[in-house]
Amino acid sequence: MPEQTIPYNDFAIILTWPDATIRGDEKWMMFFKKIGIVKNLNFKVGHTGVVLVDSKNGSMLFYDFGRYIAPRGYGRARSQFSDPLLEIKLAAKFHENKICNLQEIVEHFELLKPAMYGEGKLFLSVVEGINFSMARKYGDQCVMQGTYPYGAVARNNNNCSRFITRMLIKSSQRFHFWHMINLPETIKSSPVSNLINTVNDRMIYSYTPQDGLIRFRMNRFQSFWFLVRQLGDNVFQTKADLLPTDQIIGAVHYRSKPITVPKEAMYLGGVGDGAWYTVSPQENKQLIIKRFTTSGKLEYVVLGEADETFDPTISFEITYDSHLLFTHILQEGVKIYIKHLKQLEIKEYTYEHIQERYA
Numbered sequence: 001m002p003e004q005t006i007p008y009n010d011f012a013i014i015l016t017w018p019d020a021t022i023r024g025d026e027k028w029m030m031f032f033k034k035i036g037i038v039k040n041l042n043f044k045v046g047h048t049g050v051v052l053v054d055s056k057n058g059s060m061l062f063y064d065f066g067r068y069i070a071p072r073g074y075g076r077a078r079s080q081f082s083d084p085l086l087e088i089k090l091a092a093k094f095h096e097n098k099i100c101n102l103q104e105i106v107e108h109f110e111l112l113k114p115a116m117y118g119e120g121k122l123f124l125s126v127v128e129g130i131n132f133s134m135a136r137k138y139g140d141q142c143v144m145q146g147t148y149p150y151g152a153v154a155r156n157n158n159n160c161s162r163f164i165t166r167m168l169i170k171s172s173q174r175f176h177f178w179h180m181i182n183l184p185e186t187i188k189s190s191p192v193s194n195l196i197n198t199v200n201d202r203m204i205y206s207y208t209p210q211d212g213l214i215r216f217r218m219n220r221f222q223s224f225w226f227l228v229r230q231l232g233d234n235v236f237q238t239k240a241d242l243l244p245t246d247q248i249i250g251a252v253h254y255r256s257k258p259i260t261v262p263k264e265a266m267y268l269g270g271v272g273d274g275a276w277y278t279v280s281p282q283e284n285k286q287l288i289i290k291r292f293t294t295s296g297k298l299e300y301v302v303l304g305e306a307d308e309t310f311d312p313t314i315s316f317e318i319t320y321d322s323h324l325l326f327t328h329i330l331q332e333g334v335k336i337y338i339k340h341l342k343q344l345e346i347k348e349y350t351y352e353h354i355q356e357r358y359a
Helices: 027-034 102-116 132-145 160-171 191-197 220-235 352-357
Strands: 010-017 047-053 060-066 074-078 122-130 203-208 212-217 266-268 275-281 286-293 298-306 317-319 326-331 334-343
Touching: 010 102, 010 132, 010 160, 010 191, 047 102, 047 132, 047 160, 047 191, 060 102, 060 132, 060 160, 074 132, 102 122, 102 203, 102 212, 122 132, 122 160, 122 191, 132 160, 160 191, 191 220, 266 317, 275 326, 286 334, 298 326
Parallel strands: none
Antiparallel strands: 010 047, 010 122, 047 060, 060 074, 122 203, 203 212, 266 275, 275 286, 286 298, 298 334, 317 326, 326 334
16 A cells, blocks of 8 residues: 655744743843843843644644743743634635735734734744644644743753744654754744745745735845844843833733732733633532633633542642643642533623622
8 A cells, every 4th residue: 555645735824023022031141131241131032923724724723832821931832722812713715725815814813913922013924835734733742741941042942933943844844954944044043033944935924904914025144133133122221221121020920910800819920921710619529710811801711620639628729731721730739630621601701700799
């Protein structure tokens, strides 16, 4: 029986927001701040994510890696299956094996920008020759793996750019260890280097609601100096003063609790973002779990089931990793896994505690 040929007919849309500031939390960055080279640890290096596009039906899945609801020094991969606000409710359309509704797609991404942690102008490139299933398999494995050491340069660590590089290498014949995507002009993968090194003609796009979708060329030299200019904001004091203060380490600790978040909610932080959780014991070791964003939006409600070690009469606290796929709690120093049985209708629980308060 002849070996089945693997098709590489799908697409990846790499999304980059160069103006996003990322808190430098690694020791070498803090050393440069200490000796005065760096004036602010919030580096304007941007954030990046990837959208996998299935050429068979146009379905799209977003993945990224960042320090969102993760312990300090760690990050995690996200998708709509772990973080439901990332769901893309739009299908790509095709003409002559090309995506033909890119304008409509990026307009939809603008609505999802807060959930994707985008900031400012969007840059993007459309990468061909991807196997959707292989890319999704890698992304899903990283999501299930949970928290993983975060780092821009440390060997074997991961960040938003390196995550995309590794995904593309695993899901395409075009990309490999010696390809320019893995040997970028910025030494290590950066949000912009991934854009230009994945398209042969160096043609990428930018988008804002005001200017629309613009196609233009950027070579490796321009990509390098683009990053240098962005990092210049951290070297010159007058520009560094315009960046967010680096005295606060992101959202590791909460500053205030929105009124839409129940009083009993527990906070789980991260350098990039955190979240609020309520875990309400029911009968037969079952629990109702809600997660709220830091702004107070109810993100999901699930019915879960704890293992036999859980005692509902003893206090507990939320811990990592906890998202739509599963939850973990700490009880008397023991980490307990909560299996999610089903997702509940969110409308029935929105503002539930406020309604009870004023009933």
